[in-house]
Amino acid sequence: MEGILIAVLILMMAGALYALEAKDLLSAVVSYGIVGFGLVICFLLLQAPDLAIVQIIIETISLIIMIAVILNSTREEIASRQRSFVVAAISLIFALFFLYIFNQATGALSRFGEHTMRMASAYVQGAAAKTGSANLVTGIVFDFRGYDTLGEATILFTAVMGVLTVLRLRGRKAAGKKEGAE
């Protein structure tokens, strides 16, 4: 199972690299879809079907709105300037340093696949008696951790209001009426 997971991750990295280097913006967006759909396969391999359902729909909608934005504006990519060798070397050293520090940090975590559920064992054992739901993830999201879900619903609402405000679809009528009356 771990071999398939590593293969899908390498495919996602190849898709991400091409998405950032493509000359045409439409090809970049289609290649960004590889990353999203590869993530769906990863979630299914990690035994998380809730996340797979949400991710596949969200990825499709995200691709649609990106293509709509690009087709309404321009498709071409800006020509890149010459890259110097020193900058590339410094960034490679930084990337290796970052990965080394990250390796030291995850040494404190348990190895992949041998997770000790210290916090979740109380949730798993008490879920049937205290919440009464068969789906443990839904019981945690709505009953044990209801405040977090309230915060997340508020963030979604605020982001949608932000989109409407940035595109000036709200709050324009008052200014229009004022200018018309003068």
Place this chain on the structure above:
Amino acid sequence: MKGITVIVRKVSQLLAGVVFLYGIYIIVHGHLTPGGGFAGGAVISGAFVLVILSFGSEIQKLNKSETRSSLLESTGILLFLLIAAAGFFLGSAFFFNFLPKGTVGKLLSAGFIPLFNIAVGIEVAAGLLTIFLALLIYKDEEDR
């Protein structure tokens, strides 16, 4: 060949009905099978996006405004807050599970979790549809 033909439009309208029903199934059975409010809300918004996209190049002739879906989204989150506050007004803590819990595995079980699923499903579906309409049918303010 003029783009989106009438076959594509009719088939997508029929398919959108089936997808909508599947989304409602995922929301209502959120405490028994994988899914829940967020997944079902996303699937329902996918059904509406399918119908709008099947109009093809005649999409500019629709005067779809986002007012009604924005109203539905506000209704969804208000319903969420009312259900959470109902526990407080019935004498216990905020977010207290005040409905009977029942037996694990039946449809009418798990307290108020099905009601929460419905409220979050309405909010997520209407929110994603509002984002889609605002970004797709964007008119410059000089054109209005």
Place this chain on the structure above:
Amino acid sequence: MIVYLLCMLLFLIGLYGVLVKRNLIKIIIGLAIMEYSLNLFLALIGYVRGGTVPILSQDLKTSVFVDPLPQALVLTAIVIGLATTALLLAVAIRIYKKYHTFDIREIKRLKG
């Protein structure tokens, strides 16, 4: 542990896109790739080898479950990732309507 390193390599690819690219759409794609890699990292932590989907059912009485807590955290994070990407794209549309380019070096004039 190789899986964790590959996940962070995906994060670094997204970071490269945000810092180096000049096109605004490529910057937004880089940010979205960073969000995906972090959601994957959270879901990777909770995996138990040989575990099953965390749903109680009639016939599986005692079985090893995958940790449901990281899944509950990632579930809402995915939808919020779409909402923030849509907000960034709305700002990108407004910038294009005013300056007629996506190049970040040209959009430096701050007065209306």
